[in-house]
Amino acid sequence: MEITSEPLYDVSSSFWENFDRGPRTLTDQETSRLERLSDEICNLEKSSGESTRVTLFGKTIPSPVGVASGPAPNYRWLALFSQLGYSILTYKTMRDRRWIGHGMPNLLHVEGDFAHGFVSHAGVTGSITNSLGMPTPEPGFWRAEARRVAETVRDRFFVMSVTATVGRETSEEDVLSQFSSLALEGKNLGADAVELNLSCPNILPGEGGETFTDAKLSGRVVDAVRKRVGGDYPVFIKTGYLRDYREFVEETWDDRVAYVAMNSVAAVVRDRDGVPLFTDRGGKAGICGSAIRELARRAVANLAEQRTGGRDYKIVGLGGILGPRDAVSLMKSGADAVESATGALLNPFLALEVRLRLLQTKVRGATHR
Numbered sequence: 001m002e003i004t005s006e007p008l009y010d011v012s013s014s015f016w017e018n019f020d021r022g023p024r025t026l027t028d029q030e031t032s033r034l035e036r037l038s039d040e041i042c043n044l045e046k047s048s049g050e051s052t053r054v055t056l057f058g059k060t061i062p063s064p065v066g067v068a069s070g071p072a073p074n075y076r077w078l079a080l081f082s083q084l085g086y087s088i089l090t091y092k093t094m095r096d097r098r099w100i101g102h103g104m105p106n107l108l109h110v111e112g113d114f115a116h117g118f119v120s121h122a123g124v125t126g127s128i129t130n131s132l133g134m135p136t137p138e139p140g141f142w143r144a145e146a147r148r149v150a151e152t153v154r155d156r157f158f159v160m161s162v163t164a165t166v167g168r169e170t171s172e173e174d175v176l177s178q179f180s181s182l183a184l185e186g187k188n189l190g191a192d193a194v195e196l197n198l199s200c201p202n203i204l205p206g207e208g209g210e211t212f213t214d215a216k217l218s219g220r221v222v223d224a225v226r227k228r229v230g231g232d233y234p235v236f237i238k239t240g241y242l243r244d245y246r247e248f249v250e251e252t253w254d255d256r257v258a259y260v261a262m263n264s265v266a267a268v269v270r271d272r273d274g275v276p277l278f279t280d281r282g283g284k285a286g287i288c289g290s291a292i293r294e295l296a297r298r299a300v301a302n303l304a305e306q307r308t309g310g311r312d313y314k315i316v317g318l319g320g321i322l323g324p325r326d327a328v329s330l331m332k333s334g335a336d337a338v339e340s341a342t343g344a345l346l347n348p349f350l351a352l353e354v355r356l357r358l359l360q361t362k363v364r365g366a367t368h369r
């Protein structure tokens with residue numbers, strides 16, 4: 001791993017401490033490196049006449065590189081990711097009620113793989129857990145913060161991620177009503193799209209994290225939301241890993257939908273003495289970062305395969321993007337845009353490094369035309 005910066009999120013502190021304190025301040029060295037990268041992009045755009053600009057659901061943004069739902073739970077965090085050059089800014093998933101989420105541990109650096117299991121690690125490995133449980137401040141707070149984002153970062157594509165709070169007693173009607181009310185709120189707050197989180201791996205079975213595995217139920221959620229937000233409003237659907245998305249796409253697609261693939265993947269994690277962690281919340285935690293890179297590539301490629309017969313949905317690829325090469329690989333597999341969560345927290349230069357690589361590739365392509 002070639003990451004030399006301190007993570008933006010303090011993994012030794014709780015989610016709420018990170019929420020209150022906000023991201024750490026960038027060092028002078030980091031700020032000057034960001035300026036150098038921006039200058040390099042600007043100069044290359046001017047000299048080549050090429051650009052990384054893309055139009056997503058009618059809105060033109062500087063690049064197809066975004067921060068995923070998760071790293072940014074309030075305005076200060078989103079403002080930082082805007083400053084770091086992310087063109088798609090996704091709010092962390094919010095519920096319609098205050099929710100404390102899980103205690104520590106939350107984010108742990110881990111090493112390992114799905115075949116052999118994961119072990120927590122003291123240093124940066126490129127893979128982390130994101131066991132937070134979708135904590136949510138008072139809805140009045142997140143609404144005000146989201147409105148502020150929508151009003152101040154108009155040159156970015158702002159996505160509001162939402163989810164339903166599901167328990168054993170919750171009826172399907174209630175789930176559909178929560179999703180559709182929250183989606184409408186996102187629209188009314190000024191978000192460019194709403195993202196339906198159907199795939200959080202950090203809540204217990206039966207709490208809605210596995211909705212994406214039920215294509216028909218997912219379809220009913222999207223239909224209910226569509227009815228409420230109208231036919232034109234972009235709806236992002238956050239899915240987990242499926243080997244084959246055929247039925248899921250059949251039940252959920254329309255041409256104002258983007259599939260965001262994919263969420264983290266649940267696994268058992270042990271400490272270095274072999275003791276299982278996260279036992280107070282079902283024994284598993286979502287694994288993000290390099291450990292899921294290959295699964296994410298397969299997810300994007302499979303979603304791209306289903307885009308036949310006039311289907312015109314978008315694909316946002318994410319999972320394991322820690323550097324430009326990973327982003328290019330997901331775009332080659334069929335993603336229209338890419339996002340990062342782990343990489344965005346570990347590497348403050350990621351968005352601009354990816355943008356520069358995409359631009360260089362375009363310029364090379366243009367000179368060979």
Ligand SMILES: Cc1cc2nc3c(=O)[nH]c(=O)nc-3n(C[C@H](O)[C@H](O)[C@H](O)COP(=O)(O)O)c2cc1C
Binds near residue numbers: 092262292
């Ligand atoms: C700290 C953290 C918090 C996250 N919270 C959310 C969330 O609230 N909603 C969501 O849909 N995904 C959440 N995710 C998952 C990411 O959006 C992403 O799908 C996953 O981490 C894979 O991307 P990555 O490999 O770039 O991390 C979170 C990830 C991290 C690292």
